[in-house]
Amino acid sequence: MLNQSKSNTIKYYFLLSFFIISVFSVIFFTIQMLNYDRERKLYIEKSTHNSLLFAAMELMQISQNLTGLDQRRSASLYAKEYEKVESEYNDVLSILNSLNEEDYQKEVKNLLVEFSEFNSEIKVRNDYLYRRNNLKVILENSLDLSTSEENSNLLNIIKLSLESKNMLALGEYYRDLSSAFSMSNIPHAEREKIQEISFGSMNAFDTMEKIISVNVILNRHLNDLIYKTDFLRATISKTITRDDKIPKNESHYYGYILIAIILIFITYLYTANKNLFRKLYIISSKIKSDLPISYIRIHHKQNRTKTSKEKKFDETLFNIKLSKIILDKKKSNFIVVDDENFPFCCSTSIFDENFKNLENEALDTKILTASIYDNHYFLSKKTPQNTAIFDCDIAFSVDIPNENKTILFLNSEKDERLRQNDRLNSLASISGTVAHDINNMITVIVSSLSILRESKYLTLHSDRKVIDSALFSADKSIGLIDRLLTFARCKRLAPEIVDVNALLEGLYEVISFATNDNVTVEYELSKQPLFTYIDPGQLETSIINLCLNSSNAIGESGFIKIKTEVNSINQLSIIVEDNGHGIPKSIQGKVFEPFFTGRKQGEGHGLGLSMVYGFVTQSGGSITLDSQVGKGTTISISFSLKKT
Template identity: 50%
Template sequence: MSAIDLMQVSQTLNGLDKQRSPSVFSYEYTQTLQIYRQIKADLEVLNAVEYSKQLEEIIVLLDSFNSVVKVRNDYNYRKNNLRVTVDNGINLNANNEKLYLWNLLKSAIEAKNLLSLGELYRDFIHVVELVESENDAESKIIKNISFGALNVFSTLEKIITLNVVLNRNLEEIVIKTNFLSNEIISNSDNRLVDKGFIETKSIYFLSLAFVLFFSLYLVITIFSLIRKNRKVMLSLSDISDIKSFDKNDMISSELTDKDLLFYSKMIPSIVRENNANFIVLNKSDSPIYCSKAFYDQNKTALLKTQERDRQDRLIYQVQDNHYFLSLAHNQQNEALDLDAIEPLFSVEIASIQKLGSSEFRLVFIKSESDEQSKQSERLDSLAIITGAVAHDINNMISVIVSSLGILRDSKSLILSEDGKVIDRALFSADKSISLIDRLLTFSRCKKLAPELVEINDLLEGLYEVICFATDEKVKVELVLTDKPLYTYIDPGQLETSIINLCINSSNAIQDEGVITISSKVNAADKLTISVEDNGHGIPKNIQGRVFEPFFTGRKKGEGHGLGLSMVYGFVKQSGGSIELSSQIGQGTLVSISFSLKHS
C-alpha cells in the first residue's frame, strides 16, 4: 500500500506550485507533507529502514521547495498588482512613444523566459531615451513602474529565475518518489494486491450493470405510464391553471362544467404550442380565460382591474403584435379623454390560433425566458462571427508587426525620422492587437489558465486596485462570506472582469455613490460574485444589448464598448452564467456565477 500511496502523491506533485492563492497552496502542501509522513511511519512499522531514510530525504527536499515557493509567491503578488496597474494606466489617447512604453511593460509582465524579457528591456530602454526630456505625470508613472520601487523587469527576472529553481526541485522530488515506489513494488509480493484489485474490479462492474439495468427498467415503466395516462395527466395538471372572466371582467378560479368543456377543446392547441402562457379572447378582444402563468406575470395589473370604480372602464386591444390593457377613469360618455386613460400592461404575442369555427381566439404570449434565450443565441452567433474575423485580422496584423520590426532593425535606415515613423506604425498595430484581444475574449477564443482560487482572498487583494481605478467620490464596499469559497477559474481574467464591472459602475455614478462587491453561495449551490451600484441605471430597452461588442451608452469617444462583452465572453467560456438587473435612478446589479469547489 505504501508504493500505491507514493504513486498517487507523485501524480499530484506536478500541480503543487501552480496554486496561486497562498491559502490554497498551504492546504495542498500540508496534505502532501502529511501523506509522506504517514508513509514514512508505515515503513518504520515494517522495519524498512532504507526506504524510510530515502523518504526522509524527500521530505527535506519538499521543505526546501516550500521555502522557495513562499518567496516566489511574494513576487507573484507584486506581479499581479503590476498587471492591474499597467492595464488601468494605459491611455489609448497618449502619444505613440508613451503608448508603446505601456505595451512593452504589459508584454514584460507576461514574459515566460529571460531571453524574451531581455529583448523587451532593450526595446524599453531604446524608447525611454526618446521621451527622456518629458517630465509630465504619465512619464513619471511609467518610470516609477519600470525603474522605481515596483520595477517590472527586476520582479519578472526574480519570478522566472525562481520558477526554474522550483521546476528543478519538483522534478527531483518526483523522480525520487517514483524511484522509491518502483523499488518497493519490485521487492514486494504483489499477488495479494492483484487479487484484491480483481475482486474490486468485479464488484464495480456488477454494480454498474445493476444500476444500468434498473435505470432502463425505470425509464421504460415511466414512459409506459405516461403514454397510457397522457390525456388524464394533462387535464388534471392544467385545469387548476386556468382562470375565467365574467361579463363584468371579474376573475374567478372556479370553473363550471361549461368552462371545462370549452377548455378541453383548447388542450390540443396548448400541447402543440408547448406554451403555458396564454389568454382566450372574444371578437371584441375582451378576455374569457387566462392561464396561471399569464395571471402571475400580470398579477398586479389584473388585481387593479378587480378594485376599480364602477364608472371606470377597461379597454382591451390587440395591435402591433401586442395585447394592451388600459383603465379609463370616470368616463361618462363614449368619447375618451387620453389624459384619463391609465395603461396597465402590454405583452408581446407569440401566436394567435382560432378555436374551430367559433369567434374565440387562443392567444399565446411570449415569456421573458424565451426572449432571454433568443438574446443568448444572438450573442452566441455574434461571438462565432467575431472570433472568426478577429483571428483573420490578428494574423494579418502579426505579419505587419513582424515586417515593421525587421524594417526597424535593418541597417538601411539612415534618418532618425524613418525610425519614428516605423515606431508610430508599430504603436497603431499594438493598439489594434489590444482591441482584437478583447474581441477574442468576447468570442471565447482566448486560452484560459484555470486554477483553484479562493474568491474572498482574490477580492480582498483586489480591493486597493479597485479603489485606485474608480472615482474618488465613489465608496467601495466588500461584503464577503465568512467561509472560504473555492472555484477553478483563470484568476487574471476574473480580476480584469471585476475591475471592468467596477469601472462601469463608477462611470454610472454622477456624484457620490457606493459600489458593493459581494460573494455568496446561491440557491443552486453556485458561487456568485455581485457588483452593485446606486448609479443612474440602464434603460430597459437597451439592457438586452449591453453585452454586445462596441455597444455603449456613453458619449462618443468615452469608450470602445468592449468592457461588458469581455466579461460576458470570459464568464461563458469558464462555464458560468451572468445576470444583469437595473432600474432607472436606482442603480444596476451584475452577478456572475461559477461552479463551487467544495474543500
C-alpha cells in the first residue's frame, strides 16, 4: 500500500513536471506565433512601402527612356517628350510624398529643376539648328547655281564649317575662309552675299559657335542627369533590398516539439488520469483556435465540415509552401491543380474570370482571409456531370513539393497588355528619333528642290519634270515620316474642344469614298453631343485609317459600323466595328507596331494602326482591340469626356 502510495506520488510529480513543461511550451509556442504574426504584418506593410518605392524607381526609368538619357539619343527628341518627363516625375514626387520620404523628394525636386534647365538649353540649341538648316538650304542653292569656281570654293568652306562638330575644326575653317576671302577677286555682289552668310547677319560661324558651345553644355548636363538619376535609383533600390526579407515562420519547429510533448503526455495521462486529460484537451483546443489563419465559408453546398486532417493539409499547404512560391514568383494570377488537373485553389482574379458563374452549380468554395497578395479561393472537385473546360494561358508551372499538386501561373490579359505597351513604347522611342532626323533631312531636300524648280536658270521642261518627280517622292516620304512621328508621339498636336458626333457626321462622305464599294458604312451615334479636347485633324485621320483597315479586311461584302457612346468609366468611346476576316490571336499584340501589316507586300506600309495608336496615346486616351477570326474586328478608342 505504501509502495503504491509512493508510486502514486512519483507518478503525481512526474505528471506535474510534464504538465509544467507543457504549459511553458504552450506559452513559448504562442509567443513565437504572435511574433511571427507581427513580423508578417510588418513585412506586408514594408512590402507595400517597398512596392511603391519600386514604382517610383520604375517611373524614373521610364523618364530616362523617354528622354533617351540611357541611350544618349538625340536631344531634340527630349524637347518633345519633356512634358511627359515632368508628369512622370510629379508622379514620383506624389508617391514619395505619400511615403513621407522627404530626402528622396528633395532629390527628385532637384532633378526636376535640372530637367527643366536642360529643356531650356535644348530649345536654344534647336533655334540655332533651325538657323543652320536655313543657312544650309541657302548655301546649297547658291552652290549649285554658282558659275564661279572661286565663289564655289568659298561657299564650300562655309558649307564644311556648318558641319563642324568641334571648336578646333571650326576655327580652321574660319581661318581658311578669311585668307581665301581676302585673296579672292569675285564680283562685288557675290562677295557681299558670302560676307552676309559667313560673318554678317546670317553669320554661319556665330551660329556654329553657339551650337558647339550648347552641345558641350548639354553633354555635361546629360552626364549629370544620368549620374543623378542612376544614383537615386540605386539608393532606393538598396533601401528596398535591405528590407525585403520574407519573415521565416520557424514556429512550426516549436510546434512539433510541443506536439511531441503533448502526445507523450496524453499517452501517459490516458492510462493515468482521464479528468486531467480532458482539461489538457480543452487547453490544447483553445490554443489551436488561436492560430493566425482562419477560414470563412462563403458558400458550402453540401454543408459538410472539413475533417481536421483536411484542415491541417490546407493550412500547411497555404502557410508553408503555396504562399512562399507565390511570393517568390511575384505573379498574382495562379491556379493550383491536383494530379488529375482538377482545380484545387486559385486567386480571386482567376476565380472572378472563370469560376464565379459555376459557383452555385458545381463548386465548393471558400476564401482565405490571411492572404498576402490576394484572396485565394479554395475549390472542391467538380462533379462529373458539370465538368467545364477552363481554357487558360499558362506562363509557367511550379510543382508543390510532396503534395501531388502543381501551381499554374497564368498570363493575364493585363500582363499581356503591359508587355505590349512596353514594346510599343520602346518602338515609339526608336521610331521617333529616326523619323525626326530623316524629317530634318527631307525638309532640306524639299526646300532645295522647290527653290531649284523656280530658278530662272532652269529652262528645260524635262528638268522640271525630274524635279517634280523628286518632289513627289519627297512629299510621299514626308507623309510616311509624319505618320511615324505620330506613332512616336512626337507630332505637335493642336487640340481643341470637339463635338465628336458632329465631326463623324462630317466625315461620312469621306469614309464612304475611301472604303471599297462593297462595304456599307453605318453610324450609331449617341443621341446627346459628346465633347472631348482633341486634335480634330488627327482624329479624322485616325478614324479614316481605322475604316480603311476595316474595309481591307472585308472580303466580298460587309459593313463598317461606327458607334459613339459613354463607357462604364465615363469616357467617350468611338467604336469602329467590322465583319471582316478578323485578326488571329497570335498577331493581335503586334498590329499597333509600325510596319506590321497583314496585307501583301507593296500594298501597305503598316503605319495606319500605329499612327492611330500613337495619336490616341499622345492625346491621353486608350485603344482596345477585340477580334475573332471569321467574325470581325472591333476597335474602340476612348478619351476623357468634356462637359461644355
